Amino acid sequence: xxxxxxxxxxxxxxxxxxxxxxxxxxxSVNNLQWFHQNPWGQLINLFYIPSGTKQNGRLSATTVATxxxxxxxxxxxxxxxxxxxxxxxxxxxxxxxxxxxRLLVRP
Amino acid sequence: xxxVTQTPRHLVMGMTNKKSLKCEQHLGHNAMYWYKxxxxxxxxxxxxxxLEERVENNSVPSRFSPECPNSSHLFLHLHTLQPEDSAxxxxxxxxxxxxxxxxxxxGPGTRLTVT
Numbered sequence: 001x002x003x004x005x006x007x008x009x010x011x012x013x014x015x016x017x018x019x020x021x022x023x024x025x026x027x028s029v030n031n032l033q034w035f036h037q038n039p040w041g042q043l044i045n046l047f048y049i050p051s052g053t054k055q056n057g058r059l060s061a062t063t064v065a066t067x068x069x070x071x072x073x074x075x076x077x078x079x080x081x082x083x084x085x086x087x088x089x090x091x092x093x094x095x096x097x098x099x100x101x102r103l104l105v106r107p
Numbered sequence: 108x109x110x111v112t113q114t115p116r117h118l119v120m121g122m123t124n125k126k127s128l129k130c131e132q133h134l135g136h137n138a139m140y141w142y143k144x145x146x147x148x149x150x151x152x153x154x155x156x157x158l159e160e161r162v163e164n165n166s167v168p169s170r171f172s173p174e175c176p177n178s179s180h181l182f183l184h185l186h187t188l189q190p191e192d193s194a195x196x197x198x199x200x201x202x203x204x205x206x207x208x209x210x211x212x213x214g215p216g217t218r219l220t221v222t
Contacts, residue, residue, distance in 0.1 A: 031210075041144075041197075041218070042216070043199075045210060045212060048209070095155075095211075100149070
């Protein structure tokens with residue numbers, strides 16, 4: 001089946017810093033999403049991005065489907081950005097999550 | 108209510124109990140999903156329903172029994188669970204297509220503890 005790898009597994013930032021999170025996948029996919037899981041367990045949609053680039057405020061994402069990776073950029077990080085970031089890929093109902101990047105933003 | 112709701116939010120049950128988790132979506136979607144999130148493991152897809160028909164069942168033990176009476180409601184019936192079934196159970200919904208899913212929206216989850 002499809003393998004999804006996220007890097008780095010853990011990341012500590014000082015408030016205001018920028019970061020890039022990566023999601024690699026082993027086969028072609030129909031869709032890709034990025035989520036943020038807050039400390040209470042709620043998964044919050046960030047981007048639905050099977051290809052191309054999208055931006056939403058301080059966050060942006062790029063998926064290069066032909067090279068099987070996606071990047072999530074966080075600029076000017078804030079303490080509220082802390083949590084776990086997951087990418088999820090979909091290949092005809094094979095919905096696979098990566099193991100996540102745990103981000104801690106220190107004030 | 109908006110989005111995807113789940114009840115109860117917390118559940119403690121013994122191994123001989125029978126309980127049910129409920130999920131309701133208010134987004135007009137036609138597909139619903141159950142996921143399991145255990146400590147230190149990636150989120151695992153358990154079941155997928157599209158237009159109230161089960162289209163995916165990822166080798167889940169029979170002590171978990173899903174039910175989708177209509178496109179807005181999804182249940183997970185639990186029976187004789189094991190302590191290793193303790194986890195966060197997440198429900199999601201999306202609009203469906205023949206090639207897969209569109210954007211998924213998740214509920215807040217039910218944190219289950221099996222004693």
